[in-house]
Amino acid sequence: MTSRLSAIALNTFREAVRDRVLYNLIIFVFLLVASAPLFSQISIDVERLILVNVGLSAISLFGVIIAIFIGIGLVSKEIEKRTLYTILSRPVRRWEFIAGKYCGLMMTLLVNAALMTVGFMIAVMITSHGLKAQDMHLLVAVYFTVLEFMVVTALTLLFSSFSSPIFSAILSFSLFAIGTFSLDLRNFAASAHGITKMFALAAAYLVPNLASLNVIAQVAHDQPVGGALVLYNTLYTVLYSAAVTAGAVLIFERRNLK
Amino acid sequence: MHAIEIQDLSKDYAVGFWKKTLRPALKGLSLTVESGETFGFLGPNGAGKTTTLKLLMGIIFPTAGSATVLGKSVHDPEVKKRIGFLPEQPYFYDYLSAPELLSYYAQLSGVPPAGRKERINSLLERVGLGDVGNKQLRKFSKGMLQRVGIAQAIVHEPEVVFLDEPMSGLDPLGRHEIREMIQGLKDAGKTIFFSTHILSDAEALCDRVAVIHKGELRGVGVVNDLRAATGGTSEVIWQNAQVLTAVSSLVMEPHVSADTVRVTVSRENLDPLLEKLRQQSATLISVTPLHGTLEDYFLSKTSEPEKEGAAV
Numbered sequence A: 001m002t003s004r005l006s007a008i009a010l011n012t013f014r015e016a017v018r019d020r021v022l023y024n025l026i027i028f029v030f031l032l033v034a035s036a037p038l039f040s041q042i043s044i045d046v047e048r049l050i051l052v053n054v055g056l057s058a059i060s061l062f063g064v065i066i067a068i069f070i071g072i073g074l075v076s077k078e079i080e081k082r083t084l085y086t087i088l089s090r091p092v093r094r095w096e097f098i099a100g101k102y103c104g105l106m107m108t109l110l111v112n113a114a115l116m117t118v119g120f121m122i123a124v125m126i127t128s129h130g131l132k133a134q135d136m137h138l139l140v141a142v143y144f145t146v147l148e149f150m151v152v153t154a155l156t157l158l159f160s161s162f163s164s165p166i167f168s169a170i171l172s173f174s175l176f177a178i179g180t181f182s183l184d185l186r187n188f189a190a191s192a193h194g195i196t197k198m199f200a201l202a203a204a205y206l207v208p209n210l211a212s213l214n215v216i217a218q219v220a221h222d223q224p225v226g227g228a229l230v231l232y233n234t235l236y237t238v239l240y241s242a243a244v245t246a247g248a249v250l251i252f253e254r255r256n257l258k
Numbered sequence B: 001m002h003a004i005e006i007q008d009l010s011k012d013y014a015v016g017f018w019k020k021t022l023r024p025a026l027k028g029l030s031l032t033v034e035s036g037e038t039f040g041f042l043g044p045n046g047a048g049k050t051t052t053l054k055l056l057m058g059i060i061f062p063t064a065g066s067a068t069v070l071g072k073s074v075h076d077p078e079v080k081k082r083i084g085f086l087p088e089q090p091y092f093y094d095y096l097s098a099p100e101l102l103s104y105y106a107q108l109s110g111v112p113p114a115g116r117k118e119r120i121n122s123l124l125e126r127v128g129l130g131d132v133g134n135k136q137l138r139k140f141s142k143g144m145l146q147r148v149g150i151a152q153a154i155v156h157e158p159e160v161v162f163l164d165e166p167m168s169g170l171d172p173l174g175r176h177e178i179r180e181m182i183q184g185l186k187d188a189g190k191t192i193f194f195s196t197h198i199l200s201d202a203e204a205l206c207d208r209v210a211v212i213h214k215g216e217l218r219g220v221g222v223v224n225d226l227r228a229a230t231g232g233t234s235e236v237i238w239q240n241a242q243v244l245t246a247v248s249s250l251v252m253e254p255h256v257s258a259d260t261v262r263v264t265v266s267r268e269n270l271d272p273l274l275e276k277l278r279q280q281s282a283t284l285i286s287v288t289p290l291h292g293t294l295e296d297y298f299l300s301k302t303s304e305p306e307k308e309g310a311a312v
């Protein structure tokens, strides 16, 4: 089982690496991060604030874009090009295929985020003339971003297991956008009444809680991130993405492939 | 135990915008294929050949009926370790090289890492791709891809090999090479199930054939029997026009041009005619069976009206 799953994951990773789009994005982010210090000549503090905001947001946004654009094709491309025939005629369970694809894309995103983080940390070091203890929190923010990738990848895979690539992309981006404002939804649910409250509550808990995964503004102002939040986010992400991926598997298991 | 056993297998595709209309593509197919047999699955385009193979590979699910391969469900991973499949007009991950692709598939089929590399190299050698190196598959010709296709179907040394139209879309040389490869598998004792609409390929390779048309099985037969039953005539050409009078009772439609004679001869009269020609020292130019005999069988089976009550 593990050898088949890892073979599928590695092949997914290899495809992404051999796809030049990925390199373009990485280069773009490097340019962005490198040019951030030019924004401000006012003071080191403002400069750093901008750099952290821009850098971390870019790592998150580019990762999410890659997750969605590769994610929507992970299953549909293999169906469309019929490469799946040569996979499913082997002793590969359908859930292994989905899980392998998930891991492969996560691997891609991790490597991508790691490269960007290295570039980002170097930029931070240059602007602040060295690293401080608080800069550890920047890495916590990056960790949360990776958790965000896990959620978005799972959702994209779920959508792509039953709908067309374009529709999957629309659904994924919408849910990403709504998820970013999930706190507002929860607040609304708390203040609503009756049937509206029920619907708002249901929506608030179904929609991914991406808001609590975003601590960029906080760390940009050198505010620490609590251990409780790290634990909560980790557990939440593992459970949420496992449930969503299980849904994708359930749909895919029953599917007749063209 | 049969190598392949198909029982009352039916498949309706849901078509239309709301997927409400059902279009039957396979109607109650029952077939058995014995171990070691080379079985040809014949039918015109749209007959339901690919549908049957996809059902046998567990890629789609039947509307009714069932199928077993090597005595077990087609969804059993243990069975899938022992079968190989070449899809119709296959496409492979074009960013990989041939050794990378085969290594990936070998891993998925559970080929142990020890000796995997050697196995892949010798396999590439065997399908005539020994010199491709690390070239990506996107640079491969159609014929080369089909060879990669055969290689991926047998990389794990399966007992039963399923091939969907393995020769279609290839030039005559490519077809010949694929035919040789299938013959090699046959000689190695594999059970082979292949679909085709090219009759001469089936005739050259198969022990038995089935004819399917509009999703219905129209006939199953041993190739040699079919050949005998349809009793093909042959065209014989020789040089030496004088001999014609001596054999005129044996032949039909004689045509003479200069010293060359072309005649049609029935199956029974072929041997006596050749005997006479030899006695008279005529120079034999060619003996050609007229009409592929399977073709007659095929045409007679596909022109029959649909069976009563078979349609849903």
Ligand SMILES: Nc1ncnc2c1ncn2[C@@H]1O[C@H](COP(=O)(O)OP(=O)(O)O)[C@@H](O)[C@H]1O
Pocket: A257, A258, B013, B014, B015, B023, B024, B025, B043, B044, B045, B046, B047, B048, B049, B050, B051, B052
């Ligand atoms: N995914 C599908 N959806 C709807 N109809 C299909 C699908 N695949 C095949 N068909 C139809 O089923 C019939 C049999 O197709 P197929 O099995 O591909 O035939 P063959 O391989 O013998 O050419 C055809 O009429 C074809 O149009």
Ligand SMILES: [Mg+2]
Pocket: B046, B049, B050, B051, B088, B165
């Ligand atoms: Mg077909």
